[in-house]
Amino acid sequence: MKPIDPIRVQKIIDSFLHKEVYIHLETTTGAYTSHHNQNSMTIVAFVRNAKITFSQGKIKGTGPYRVGLKTEEGWVYAEGLTDYTVDEQNRLLMAGHDRDGKLAIALQISETPFS
Numbered sequence: 001m002k003p004i005d006p007i008r009v010q011k012i013i014d015s016f017l018h019k020e021v022y023i024h025l026e027t028t029t030g031a032y033t034s035h036h037n038q039n040s041m042t043i044v045a046f047v048r049n050a051k052i053t054f055s056q057g058k059i060k061g062t063g064p065y066r067v068g069l070k071t072e073e074g075w076v077y078a079e080g081l082t083d084y085t086v087d088e089q090n091r092l093l094m095a096g097h098d099r100d101g102k103l104a105i106a107l108q109i110s111e112t113p114f115s
Helices: 006-014
Strands: 020-028 044-060 065-071 075-081 083-086 092-097 103-110
Touching (some): 006 065, 006 083, 006 092, 044 075, 075 103
Antiparallel strands (some): 020 103, 065 075, 083 092, 092 103
C-alpha cells in the first residue's frame, strides 16, 4: 500500500460508478484492546461482500481521508483512510492505519466477491 493520492483514488472510484460491486468495510479498535487495558472498549464493525451500485463516489479531506459512496437507498461512508492499492484483480483496497501502523479502518471495492 502507498499513501492516498486523492486525485488518483477519485479516478479509480469513478471507474466503479453505476456498476454492481462488492464492498468490504471494516473498522476496529483492535480485537485484543480490552486485554491490554480493561477500561478500553473493543469496537468492531465488519461488512463483507455486500453488493451495491453507487451513482456518486467522493474522496474528501486532506488526510486522513473520507470516502462516501451514494447508493439509491443511502450512503456507504468510511473516514480515517490513509493508504491504498489496486491489486492484481483490479480491486481498490483502502485502509486507515493509526500512529502505531495498526489497521483502524478498511474500505474495499471489487467487481467480484472477496474470498
